Amino acid sequence: MNRILTGQDMKKIDRNTIDYYGIPSLVLMERAALGVANEVMIREFINKEKVLIVCGTGNNGGDGLAVGRILLSNNVDVKMVIVGDYNQFSVETKKQYEILVKLNGPIVFYQEESFYHLVNEADVIVDAIFGVGLSRDIKGIYKEVIQTINGSKKYVIAIDIPSGIDANSGKVLGISIKANQTIALSAYKLGQVLFPGHEYCNEIKVIDIGIPLEAYKKIDKNIFTMSKLTQDMLPTRKPRSNKGSYGKVLVMAGSKNMSGAAYLSGLAAYRTGVGLVHIVTPEDNRIILQSQLPEAIITTYEFNNGCIEQNHMEKIKQAINNVDVIVIGPGLSTEIDAKTLLIETIKHGKVPLIIDADGLNIIAKNKDILKNHQQPIIVTPHPGEMSRLMNEPVQIILDQLIEKAMNMSEQHNVITVLKDSNTVITSPTRDIYINLSGNNGMATAGAGDVLSGVIGGLVAQGIETFKAAYTGVLIHGLAGDKAKESKGYYGMIARDIIQNIPEVMK
Numbered sequence: 001m002n003r004i005l006t007g008q009d010m011k012k013i014d015r016n017t018i019d020y021y022g023i024p025s026l027v028l029m030e031r032a033a034l035g036v037a038n039e040v041m042i043r044e045f046i047n048k049e050k051v052l053i054v055c056g057t058g059n060n061g062g063d064g065l066a067v068g069r070i071l072l073s074n075n076v077d078v079k080m081v082i083v084g085d086y087n088q089f090s091v092e093t094k095k096q097y098e099i100l101v102k103l104n105g106p107i108v109f110y111q112e113e114s115f116y117h118l119v120n121e122a123d124v125i126v127d128a129i130f131g132v133g134l135s136r137d138i139k140g141i142y143k144e145v146i147q148t149i150n151g152s153k154k155y156v157i158a159i160d161i162p163s164g165i166d167a168n169s170g171k172v173l174g175i176s177i178k179a180n181q182t183i184a185l186s187a188y189k190l191g192q193v194l195f196p197g198h199e200y201c202n203e204i205k206v207i208d209i210g211i212p213l214e215a216y217k218k219i220d221k222n223i224f225t226m227s228k229l230t231q232d233m234l235p236t237r238k239p240r241s242n243k244g245s246y247g248k249v250l251v252m253a254g255s256k257n258m259s260g261a262a263y264l265s266g267l268a269a270y271r272t273g274v275g276l277v278h279i280v281t282p283e284d285n286r287i288i289l290q291s292q293l294p295e296a297i298i299t300t301y302e303f304n305n306g307c308i309e310q311n312h313m314e315k316i317k318q319a320i321n322n323v324d325v326i327v328i329g330p331g332l333s334t335e336i337d338a339k340t341l342l343i344e345t346i347k348h349g350k351v352p353l354i355i356d357a358d359g360l361n362i363i364a365k366n367k368d369i370l371k372n373h374q375q376p377i378i379v380t381p382h383p384g385e386m387s388r389l390m391n392e393p394v395q396i397i398l399d400q401l402i403e404k405a406m407n408m409s410e411q412h413n414v415i416t417v418l419k420d421s422n423t424v425i426t427s428p429t430r431d432i433y434i435n436l437s438g439n440n441g442m443a444t445a446g447a448g449d450v451l452s453g454v455i456g457g458l459v460a461q462g463i464e465t466f467k468a469a470y471t472g473v474l475i476h477g478l479a480g481d482k483a484k485e486s487k488g489y490y491g492m493i494a495r496d497i498i499q500n501i502p503e504v505m506k
């Protein structure tokens, strides 16, 4: 797990490290600079390249000047430009500047014309203008500088965060550097993982700068990202076991002539390792599902005037109480029979419930359905479904993913998986998780149905619900990344994600 901090938290932790633990600020800066310089020096042709470091007057600029000094000692062809005045320097940055002056370092203050020339002749630009201290919209010469760098199309490495991105929200404050690579100091910043900031960072690498682990304990709300899938996140497989050992998932999905969602969710659960998948779906889908997914048990129902036939309802109730987890909603429709199914499942089901797609659309129109539920519930809305659930415009959901996911969790006592390019996972009481795996090839019909099956598969195998939610999102994204390797962004479809689940979980 990697931590994600707001810019404010990072500043608090820096201060705590310096003032309370007594690690001098310049020591942290030197570690940061060494880490960044190493990233620059591992470039394949660095001995033939010209590096330009563009520095502000705060500590991000100080990092940049120290990087320049280290590169000079390693015979890298480097030049430095300072944007701002000498009297604006922070204490540490002034120190870095004075060292470089004594070393006769190649350092100049910004001038429009010469800057244009320096940018033109550079191969690599290091962005050290603003870090987590950016506090307002960028204007004037700073704006010109960023425009010139972005216009040059040169390879840009941002120190800590691209200059222009608000580290707390990911918003662009007026204008921002578009980096090819971002070296995050100590931890991810929220502004690097939320959009649009995420797009400006491109490849993000976190480097350690020596902040003691103890210093992180002062933060109010922990946010993490799951970086890679580790064995301890997965269900255990025992040498002596049978299909009963790996749980049963009930998938209530599909509606008249809509069988695909049930198929995708059920197959994804199987590919995640579950012992048995039981599908409840309208009678019309029986033949196609039996031929597409013969491994599943199928129970079907018919309805008259919106009522599910009594004897079918009895069979469904039996099924509800004979599984370890229920996934409800994919392709279900919002018709009255679907609503009845959802209400009855929440009323009679005791096992964890994953509500997706139409299950959520039904709730959006009947919020009371979620009142007084007894079982753990995971809801998996995309921003459109979330907008209906919260009665708020999609843009508000997109701008405030974490807040809205938290609101949903707290109001209804549920685990919320708010799906987006970087999905957010919250619960009323636990830490917040943000997923960084996956890609835009996954913006394809049925990808969400697959996720519901993966999470269901993990819960059925005994993984605790919140852990199953964030682990499922990670597996789904990693499988999407593997699918992209073979099929590319354009050609991949939901089944390709499923096909790659076994590879990811190997």
Ligand SMILES: NC(=O)C1=CN([C@@H]2O[C@H](COP(=O)(O)OP(=O)(O)OC[C@H]3O[C@@H](n4cnc5c(N)ncnc54)[C@H](OP(=O)(O)O)[C@@H]3O)[C@@H](O)[C@H]2O)[C@@H](O)CC1
Pocket: 014, 015, 018, 025, 026, 028, 029, 032, 056, 057, 058, 059, 060, 061, 063, 088, 090, 129, 130, 131, 132, 133, 134, 135, 136, 137, 138, 139, 142, 159, 160, 161, 185, 209
């Ligand atoms: N010891 C530590 O703490 C360590 C910190 N580290 C590094 O320091 C970075 C944080 O440094 P920081 O806090 O000095 O802020 P930074 O991002 O350089 O910018 C602030 C400067 O910009 C100015 N300014 C702000 N907005 C502006 C605008 N729109 N337009 C124009 N000016 C604007 C602001 O001026 P002011 O608001 O005071 O007028 C101030 O001068 C962090 O990301 C990491 O790289 C590491 O070395 C590890 C140890």
Ligand SMILES: Nc1ncnc2c1ncn2[C@@H]1O[C@H](COP(=O)(O)OP(=O)(O)O)[C@@H](O)[C@H]1O
Pocket: 357, 382, 419, 420, 421, 422, 423, 437, 438, 439, 440, 441, 442, 443, 444, 445, 446, 447, 448, 449, 450, 451, 476
């Ligand atoms: N650009 C992207 N990057 C990463 N993941 C994505 C991207 N676009 C979509 N996804 C993922 O794909 C899934 C799409 O789900 P959803 O919108 O419910 O699809 P559907 O309703 O068609 O099944 C979500 O898990 C989402 O996080």
Ligand SMILES: [K+]
Pocket: 060, 127, 128, 129, 130, 131, 158, 159, 160, 161, 162, 163
């Ligand atoms: K920067």
